[in-house]
Amino acid sequence: MNSPNPSRTPADAVLTLELRAAIDAQRGGDPQGAERRFARLLERHPDHPLVVHYAGLNLHLLGRREEGLALLRRSTELAPAEAGFWRNLAGALHETSRTDECARALARALALEPGHPPTLVQLARLELERGRWPEAAELFRRLAASPLAPAERAQCLVGRALALSAMSLHDEALASLTQALALAPRDPAIRLQLGEAALSAGDHEKARTAFAEAARLAPEDEPPRTGLAAILIEEGRFEEARRNLHEVTTRHPEAFRPRALLLTIDDGGEETDLEAQRAWARRDDLPWTDDPHASTFLLALGGACERRGHDEEAFADYTRGNRLRYRPERYNAAGEARYMRDCLLAADEAFRRRHTPEPFTPPPFTPVYIVGMPRSGTSLMEQMLAAHPLVAAGGEMSAFHALLLRELALPHLGELPARLAGLNPEELEPLRTKTYGLLERTAAGRPFVTDKMPGNYLYLGLLRTLAPHLRILHMRRDARDTCLSCYTTAFRYGHEFSYDLTALGQHYRAYQHVVAYWREHLPPSLFLDVDYEELVSRPEPTLKRILDFLGLPWDPRLLEFHRLERPVRTASVYQVRQPLNRRSVERWRRFAPWLGPLEEALGLRYPLPPPFTLPPETRP
Numbered sequence: 295m296n297s298p299n300p301s302r303t304p305a306d307a308v309l310t311l312e313l314r315a316a317i318d319a320q321r322g323g324d325p326q327g328a329e330r331r332f333a334r335l336l337e338r339h340p341d342h343p344l345v346v347h348y349a350g351l352n353l354h355l356l357g358r359r360e361e362g363l364a365l366l367r368r369s370t371e372l373a374p375a376e377a378g379f380w381r382n383l384a385g386a387l388h389e390t391s392r393t394d395e396c397a398r399a400l401a402r403a404l405a406l407e408p409g410h411p412p413t414l415v416q417l418a419r420l421e422l423e424r425g426r427w428p429e430a431a432e433l434f435r436r437l438a439a440s441p442l443a444p445a446e447r448a449q450c451l452v453g454r455a456l457a458l459s460a461m462s463l464h465d466e467a468l469a470s471l472t473q474a475l476a477l478a479p480r481d482p483a484i485r486l487q488l489g490e491a492a493l494s495a496g497d498h499e500k501a502r503t504a505f506a507e508a509a510r511l512a513p514e515d516e517p518p519r520t521g522l523a524a525i526l527i528e529e530g531r532f533e534e535a536r537r538n539l540h541e542v543t544t545r546h547p548e549a550f551r552p553r554a555l556l557l558t559i560d561d562g563g564e565e566t567d568l569e570a571q572r573a574w575a576r577r578d579d580l581p582w583t584d585d586p587h588a589s590t591f592l593l594a595l596g597g598a599c600e601r602r603g604h605d606e607e608a609f610a611d612y613t614r615g616n617r618l619r620y621r622p623e624r625y626n627a628a629g630e631a632r633y634m635r636d637c638l639l640a641a642d643e644a645f646r647r648r649h650t651p652e653p654f655t656p657p658p659f660t661p662v663y664i665v666g667m668p669r670s671g672t673s674l675m676e677q678m679l680a681a682h683p684l685v686a687a688g689g690e691m692s693a694f695h696a697l698l699l700r701e702l703a704l705p706h707l708g709e710l711p712a713r714l715a716g717l718n719p720e721e722l723e724p725l726r727t728k729t730y731g732l733l734e735r736t737a738a739g740r741p742f743v744t745d746k747m748p749g750n751y752l753y754l755g756l757l758r759t760l761a762p763h764l765r766i767l768h769m770r771r772d773a774r775d776t777c778l779s780c781y782t783t784a785f786r787y788g789h790e791f792s793y794d795l796t797a798l799g800q801h802y803r804a805y806q807h808v809v810a811y812w813r814e815h816l817p818p819s820l821f822l823d824v825d826y827e828e829l830v831s832r833p834e835p836t837l838k839r840i841l842d843f844l845g846l847p848w849d850p851r852l853l854e855f856h857r858l859e860r861p862v863r864t865a866s867v868y869q870v871r872q873p874l875n876r877r878s879v880e881r882w883r884r885f886a887p888w889l890g891p892l893e894e895a896l897g898l899r900y901p902l903p904p905p906f907t908l909p910p911e912t913r914p
Contacts, residue, residue, distance in 0.1 A: 309339065317348055325355045343373035347382070354386050362386060370402075377406040381413055384420075393424050394623060411440060415450070422457055425624040425790055428706025431457035438473075448477040452487055460787035461706070462692035462747075463699070464495035482511035482518070489521045494786065496689060498525050516546040523555060532559050548580065550587035554784070557594035560601070568598055575611070582618065589618035590784040597782065605884045612782050613888075620793035627800040627905075630791075634752060634808050635906040636711035641755025643815065645714065649722050649759045656763040657730050659737040662744045662844065665751035666769035667805055668789060669779035671826035675769055676746040678837060678855040684846055688736040691745040694729060701725040714756065726760045733761075742844065751805065754812045764820060765844055768809060771826035773896050774882035774889060777802055781892075799895020804905040811908070830874050 316331035332349035339345045350365030366383045373379055384399035400417045404410060418433035434454035438447050451474035458467035471488040478484055489504035502525060509518035519542050526535035536559065542552040553571065575595055582588045592615030599608035662679070664672045680687035698704065701724050702713050737743035748769075750757065757764060777799065780792040791801035813821060822843045829836045837852050856874075882889060893899050 309335075309342075313344060313348070316352075320348065320352050320355065325352050328352045329356060341372060343369050343376065343379070346372060347379055350386075351382060354389075359386070359390055363390065370399075374402075375406060377403045377410065377413070380406070381416065384416065388420065393420060393621075396420060397424070409440075411437060411442060411446075415446075418450070418453055422453060425460070425621065425788075427457040427460045427788075428708065430454075431461070432705055438470075444477040445481075448474040448481065448484060451477070452484060455487060455491055459491055459494055461695070462494075462690065462787070463696045464491060464692050466696055467491040468495060468497075468500075480511060482508045482515065485511065486515075486517050486521065489518065493521065493524060493528070498529065501525055516542060516549045516552065520549070520552045520555065523552065527555065527559060535559060550580075550585050550591040554587055554591040554594040557591070557598045558784075560594075560598045568602065571595055571598070572607075589615040591615075592618070593782060593784045600782075600884075609885050609888050615784070616781060616793040620797075621790065622794075624790040625794070625797050625801075627791075627797065627804070630801065631804050631906040633708065633711070634804055635908065637752050638755070638808065638811055638908065640711035640714040641753070641759065646755060646759050649717070649719050650762055651726075654762050656761075657734065659734060659740065660742050660763055660765060660844070661733050661757075661761050662742055662765045662767060663750050663754070663757060664744055664746040664748075664767045664769065665754070666748050666809075667771070667776045667780070667802060668748050668785070668792070669783060670748065670769040670771045670776050671824070671829060672746045672748050672769050674826075674829070674855075675767060675824065676744050678833075678852045679742075679744055679840075681851040681855045682742075682841075682846060682849050683851075684740055685742045685744060686737045686740040688733070688743055688745045690747045691732070691736070692747065693732055694745065694747070697725060697728050697732065701728060710753075722759070729760050742846065751809055751812070754816065758816060758820070766812075766816070766821045767840065767843075768813075768821065768823050769826060770809075770823055772880070772882070773802055773806075773898075774892065775826075775878065775880065777892055777896070778882045778885060778889070779878065795889065795892040796895045799892045799897075800905070802896060803902070807905050827879050830876055830879065833874055 312331065312335055316328050316335060319325075319328035319331060329349075329352055332345070332352055335342075335345045336349055346365050347369035350362045350369060352362070353359075353365065354362030356362075363383075363386055366379070366386055370376070370379045370383055380399045380403035384396045384403065387393075387396035387399060397417070397420055400413060400420065403413045404417070407413065414433055414437055418430050418437060421427075421430035421433060431454050434450045434457065437450040438454060440447075442450065451470045455467040455470040455474070458464075458470060468488070468491050471484060471491055474484050475481075475488060485504050485508035489501045489508060492498075492501035492504055502522065505518040505521040505525075509515070509522075512518070519538065523535045523538040523542065526532075526538065536556065539552045539556045543549065543556065546552065553574075557571065572595065575592065580588070592611050596608040596611030596615065599605075599611060662685075664675050666672055676687050676689070679685045695707065698707065698710065702710070702717075702721075704710060704713055733743050733745075751768065754766060777795070780789065780798055781795065783792070785792060791797040813823070822840065824836070824840060833853060838848055841848055841852075853874075890899075
């Protein structure tokens with residue numbers, strides 16, 4: 295906590311001495327003794343800012359948090375110009391999970407002391423915790439550029455990297471961590487974060503080196519060894535990963551993440567002692583609310599139960615895991631619908647006509663954008679196409695989003711619609727050129743290159759303008775199956791809508807509305823719907839239809855996609871290594887008794903109004 299020093303100080307020596315004695319008792323580890331002193335002081339000086347403030351801090355330390363908060367709030371009313379009071383109030387609010395009020399308190403402190411580094415750090419960490427990634431990244435960037443000590447600057451660069459990774463800007467995150475490492479080369483935590491960022495970016499060699507170096511610097515730590523096992527999983531080396539993870543869990547039996555990874559690659563056999571894992575999950579002495587991997591473990595445990603037919607227990611684990619993750623303030627359905635509407639209006643037909651080059655000379659490759667909801671089959675579709683000798687698989691190309699931010703000078707993608715509305719055709723050319731460069735490097739001489747970032751469905755108007763010859767494969771899947779799969783998946787970052795059944799239904803309906811617009815407004819020669827159920831039930835005729843749409847010859851290797859040796863960096867890493875099966879078709883029926891909130895939000899139980907509307911000339 296801060297030590298405020300308001301201009302209003304005790305007026306007499308007795309009060310000064312008594313207040314000092316109470317504060318000394320508090321700081322000396324005797325909050326009960328301090329409480330008795332503060333109670334006497336409050337009786338005589340109920341409106342003295344320092345008395346009220348420190349008495350509030352002491353009650354907070356005693357665990358009487360609501361009483362403490364009441365006094366801390368009152369102290370800011372008595373001395374509203376004291377920045378330290380606002381900072382301490384923010385800290386107490388944070389500890390009681392009042393994050394919005396905490397942010398407002400920090401804003402008041404910054405208004406009183408603009409640029410105050412400790413307050414900026416406090417706010418940046420809060421924004422990171424709230425999932426406000428762009429705001430957190432910008433705050434940490436400002437702090438890293440300020441005259442802090444090298445170790446503090448390094449931590450700000452790490453914080454910025456975490457925010458950038460959450461936005462899938464992996465290359466920028468790696469660059470930030472590389473700068474942090476130059477400031478603190480022997481910090482194993484930075485090496486660990488570098489390994490995680492490199493893993494997310496698909497650079498396995500850099501990830502291996504970083505994890506190995508972190509393990510050398512901190513030989514007793516669990517995370518680097520778990521990180522090395524995660525690389526093996528992405529590479530499809532499951533048996534080797536299992537052996538490594540069993541070693542890690544033996545040495546670190548209390549760790550959530552290695553247990554979660556073991557359960558993730560559990561195939562329903564006897565390798566996993568499910569009863570032992572369930573018994574472990576019932577322990578109440580574990581840091582369930584403090585460890586970000588606790589929810590991942592519970593979701594993986596639910597998956598293992600489901601594979602053995604224990605559906606009720608599975609859904610209980612899924613729900614418990616999602617409750618640990620869900621933060622209502624991080625997902626605003628109405629705000630998201632407004633953003634989607636603005637994206638459609640900003641890249642409408644007039645925009646596309648104004649910015650599409652005439653005549654257009656296509657580059658020597660065709661970009662294929664595989665879009666849809668998460669868990670709709672985008673990874674499976676790309677893995678199948680990657681088996682074709684004329685197709686280069688780009689994975690989820692977050693580098694394109696980084697290009698958007700950089701070339702259009704955007705603080706975050708939330709500003710994209712407004713920026714597009716005022717864009718000159720000349721301003722789009724550098725973005726087009728660099729987008730082609732990115733795709734060409736990925737294509738590596740092949741005539742087709744895929745980008746399977748599912749959320750690109752929102753930016754199809756811009757993508758069509760940048761590359762008029764593109765092809766779009768829209769993966770669609772039963773709404774309940776798609777949403778259930780999201781609900782039961784431990785995403786690395788973002789996807790805040792996926793941790794609550796109502797939020798999932800709201801998001802899905804908004805997504806459907808966007809895709810309906812593009813289906814009507816893009817040429818049929820560029821847009822193809824692919825049903826997941828058809829793909830897994832009748833793979834050969836479905837794939838032939840897809841290849842005909844793309845203009846590619848048939849190749850039987852597409853049916854052997856699971857044998858393809860390439861890193862897969864999505865939540866589907868295990869599934870796309872298996873032969874095709876229909877186990878996930880109509881999976882929702884197993885959990886129908888618990889899906890009421892989802893079905894209501896999807897509009898399956900009674901009609902709902904559209905999530906947003908468009909002007910008549912652009913309405914889908």
